[in-house]
Amino acid sequence: LLLPMGLLVSTLLVGLVIWVSRQRLSPEKELAIAIRKREFVVHYQPIIDLSNGRCVAAEALLRWRRPDGRWIGPDLFIPLAEETGLISPLTDLLIERVIEDQAALLRADRDLHISINISARDLESGRFLPVLTEAVTRSGVAPSQIWIEATEQGFIRAEIAAGAVEAARAAGHMVAIDDFGTGYSSLSLLQGLPLDALKIDKSFVEAIATDAATSVVTPHIIDMAHGLKLRIIAEGVETREQEAYLRAAGVRLAQGWLYSHALPASEFATFHQDRKVQGGGASARRARAR
Ligand code: C2E
Ligand code: MG
Ligand code: MG
Ligand code: MG
DSSP: OHHHHHHHHHHHHHHHHHHHHHHHSOHHHHHHHHHHTTOEEEEEEEEEETTTTEEEEEEEEEEEEOTTSOEEOHHHHHHHHHHHTTHHHHHHHHHHHHHHHHHHHHHHOTTOEEEEEOOHHHHHHOTHHHHHHHHHHHHTOOGGGEEEEEEHHHHSSHHHHHHHHHHHHHTTOEEEEEEETSSSSHHHHHHHSOOSEEEEOHHHHHTTTSOOGGGGTHHHHHHHHHHTTOEEEEOOOOSHHHHHHHHHTTOOEEOSTTTOOOBOHHHHHHHHHHHHHSSOOHHHHHHHHO
8 A cells, every 4th residue: 555655645746846847937938848849739711712612722820739738829829939039940830730731632632722820030030931842842732832921010121021022932932911901011011022912901801891990991902902913811701791892892812700710620621622512511511600
């Protein structure tokens, strides 16, 4: 009896020490450890072609799954990663995960794309591009199947940004400006950058068909994007009314809860398969219901 008791006590003690030490870690340390331990998964939010209801792409969205089972959203850890320089290894991990999750599907459907979020610091350092190129080449995915999106913040230092965008496009990727309209100096930035696409922030989609002051702005963003020959992706589409408005305004691509939340890789594969055949089958309905 003594031996198992001793074992039990020492196990509890070791557990306690680990628990206490984890409690005392700074958020930065915790994040660094989590990256080293690869505690991140990627969920995929379908992007729909409004002209035929097909799923033509997905946005890769990181989630931190802690060992205690708690999920932490990117709004909490991405800013921390950006402040501390941990974004670079995190972006490497993102690229690795996306290729691991999606290479087979991307090889099987050359018309499918995955869009990844790249931070301002990634754009500045440029380090993500050789990592991405290596991963794409190794896995037999076409570079054109990986889209890159970065917020206006990423494009503020215009000379650096233009070079980074050029390099990414030269490598075959489509580059989009994300959350358009939420930052500042949007208009002057747009003229100077060799972009392919613009993502309308969900606040402007939300304002459609309401009397919010923002609703006046939405058609101008769309017109301007068309004028600049940019592809448009509307984000945060939640209602049929918003969808109808966007389609009528000539917006081709959309994502949002109307179609699906971000899905784990295997569920996205089912959703995509469904949406290839018709404008949404059983799994699409399930995804909407989540
Ligand atoms: P984002 O790039 O603008 O991503 C869209 C966000 O809107 C996602 O939140 C998504 O879940 C949410 N969303 C999608 N559809 C709807 C809708 O119909 N209604 C509403 N209300 N929300 C919707 P999430 O996943 O929490 O991501 C938050 C932000 O974190 C992202 O905003 C992006 O800026 C950043 N982020 C996520 N993953 C990464 C990553 O891998 N790298 C970097 N650098 N940033 C990331
Ligand atoms: Mg994004
Ligand atoms: Mg947004
Ligand atoms: Mg966005």
